[in-house]
Amino acid sequence: MVIFGASGDLTSRKLVPALYNIAADGELPPTLKVVGFARRAKSHESFRAELELVNRAVSRQGHDEPLWASFSQSLFYHQSEFEDAAGYARLAELLDALDAQGAGGNRLFYLSTSPEYFQVVLEQLKAAGLHRAAPGKWARLVIEKPFGTDLETAQRLNLAVHETFEEKDTYRIDHYLGKETAQNIMVLRFANAIFEPIWNNRYIDHVQITCAENLGMEGGRGGYYDKAGCLRDMVQNHLMQLLSLVAMEPPTDLSADGVRDEKVKVFRSLRAFKDAADVGRHVVRAQYTEGTINGKAVAGYRQEDRIPADSMTEAYVAMRINIDTWRWEGVPFYLRVGKQLPKKTTEISVHFKRPPLVLFNRGAEDECANVLVIRIQPDEGISLRIASKIPGPAVRTERVKMDFQYSTSFGKASPEAYERLLLDAMSGDATLFARGDEVEHAWRYVDVIARAWQAESAQPPMTHYPAGSWGPPEAEELLKQDGRSWRRL
Numbered sequence: 195m196v197i198f199g200a201s202g203d204l205t206s207r208k209l210v211p212a213l214y215n216i217a218a219d220g221e222l223p224p225t226l227k228v229v230g231f232a233r234r235a236k237s238h239e240s241f242r243a244e245l246e247l248v249n250r251a252v253s254r255q256g257h258d259e260p261l262w263a264s265f266s267q268s269l270f271y272h273q274s275e276f277e278d279a280a281g282y283a284r285l286a287e288l289l290d291a292l293d294a295q296g297a298g299g300n301r302l303f304y305l306s307t308s309p310e311y312f313q314v315v316l317e318q319l320k321a322a323g324l325h326r327a328a329p330g331k332w333a334r335l336v337i338e339k340p341f342g343t344d345l346e347t348a349q350r351l352n353l354a355v356h357e358t359f360e361e362k363d364t365y366r367i368d369h370y371l372g373k374e375t376a377q378n379i380m381v382l383r384f385a386n387a388i389f390e391p392i393w394n395n396r397y398i399d400h401v402q403i404t405c406a407e408n409l410g411m412e413g414g415r416g417g418y419y420d421k422a423g424c425l426r427d428m429v430q431n432h433l434m435q436l437l438s439l440v441a442m443e444p445p446t447d448l449s450a451d452g453v454r455d456e457k458v459k460v461f462r463s464l465r466a467f468k469d470a471a472d473v474g475r476h477v478v479r480a481q482y483t484e485g486t487i488n489g490k491a492v493a494g495y496r497q498e499d500r501i502p503a504d505s506m507t508e509a510y511v512a513m514r515i516n517i518d519t520w521r522w523e524g525v526p527f528y529l530r531v532g533k534q535l536p537k538k539t540t541e542i543s544v545h546f547k548r549p550p551l552v553l554f555n556r557g558a559e560d561e562c563a564n565v566l567v568i569r570i571q572p573d574e575g576i577s578l579r580i581a582s583k584i585p586g587p588a589v590r591t592e593r594v595k596m597d598f599q600y601s602t603s604f605g606k607a608s609p610e611a612y613e614r615l616l617l618d619a620m621s622g623d624a625t626l627f628a629r630g631d632e633v634e635h636a637w638r639y640v641d642v643i644a645r646a647w648q649a650e651s652a653q654p655p656m657t658h659y660p661a662g663s664w665g666p667p668e669a670e671e672l673l674k675q676d677g678r679s680w681r682r683l
Contacts, residue, residue, distance in 0.1 A: 199307035200230025206248040212612035227292045241271035282322035299331040316358045336365045345637040352630045366628040370432045372611030375574045379439040394521045401527045402543045406535040416500030423507040428531045430640045450624040461635035465516040473646035474653030478668045479508035482534040485661030492661045509533040512669035534661035540570040575599035
């Protein structure tokens with residue numbers, strides 16, 4: 195496994211700890227060798243020492259000295275500029291030497307660099323012949339997000355990828371799909387007779403998907419974030435992927451393409467916006483202003499480090515999405531994502547239609563609706579809200595919750611998303627990775643929104659909310675005008 199950009203946080207805080215935890219579970223291929231490729235000069239030993247310090251702090255299963263001593267011997271470092279052809283020739287020599295030591299000949303190239311280097315690395319891999327595996331072996335490519343910044347750049351990157359690797363050997367990673375609860379959505383829907391028949395517009399009123407973060411631009415992220423914004427950084431990939439899992443039809447089988455074919459159909463069925471004014475009716479964008487999070491005063495978005503004082507980049511998006519299929523006609527999907535909200539959480543809530551109010555709950559329409567909540571993070575699990583009679587002589591009802599948590603039900607914490615995704619990439623299972631046409635369809639939908647924001651009379655206008663609140667009033671109004679409200683988290 196060759197990690198390009200190995201001096202970055204992703205390698206030290208996510209990838210290597212994921213591999214270490216896989217080893218702790220006894221599932222890591224014993225012949226695996228990991229080569230970090232980056233521009234800074236360092237030795238194998240210093241590379242291992244740096245990774246050990248971070249692993250001690252972040253490893254899901256703690257840090258075991260004997261295990262690390264053994265595991266770290268599979269970690270190597272290769273110094274080179276990304277544009278340096280000679281560096282790739284030396285990389286080929288190192289990989290051949292590791293193969294001679296028992297690595298096995300299979301190659302997994304992981305692009306963890308800034309997106310501007312993706313195409314450069316691909317071209318150099320091809321020039322060095324590293325993209326072609328030896329007979330009976332394989333060579334695969336894993337690409338971190340963002341996969342492009344709009345449809346045009348995504349198409350160009352897809353073209354560059356396909357000139358180097360075949361689609362079947364390309365793994366576009368979205369770590370949300372590696373989370374246990376996200377993987378469980380299909381099982382919940384299609385393996386349970388109480389849900390499968392009612393997963394449609396006859397029984398479901400609407401669906402909400404929320405991704406809230408209680409952080410701002412810590413860690414120097416302002417420079418990157420202000421160029422991306424949460425529409426590109428979160429909606430186009432994470433939230434669209436979750437939406438597709440909730441809305442897809444049952445696949446013909448559980449093969450990678452069987453699942454991804456159905457996800458693509460969802461993206462193709464998203465109702466297109468007619469014009470900028472239509473975007474304004476269905477989308478809200480906002481920036482946070484000064485406020486308080488957990489009793490601590492925080493700065494507004496435009497006062498953050500590396501954020502221009504006149505920035506028009508959104509730190510919050512709420513939107514209404516319609517899916518024009520037989521199953522979902524008339525069922526809106528409401529998405530919201532934002533920075534500096536009261537808590538960190540990602541969840542999907544499926545709001546069922548209320549029963550007739552002839553017998554119970556007259557005047558309490560919202561109180562009696564059943565809600566199925568799928569918690570993606572941090573407390574992975576599923577809960578179902580139902581109505582129950584309050585003990586006593588009077589017939590009064592109250593909402594109660596049937597709750598399932600992975601950590602308590604299975605006696606252990608769920609594996610980190612990268613653990614599952616790295617194992618899948620090694621084993622050749624692309625089910626939880628985005629396919630090229632998925633990415634392009636998602637960009638095609640999102641680009642219309644981005645263009646509306648850049649128009650002379652931008653729609654919708656930028657709104658604001660105090661840090662520590664749940665977003666701007668316009669986001670509440672988006673649901674209120676449909677007779678609905680956001681679920682309280």
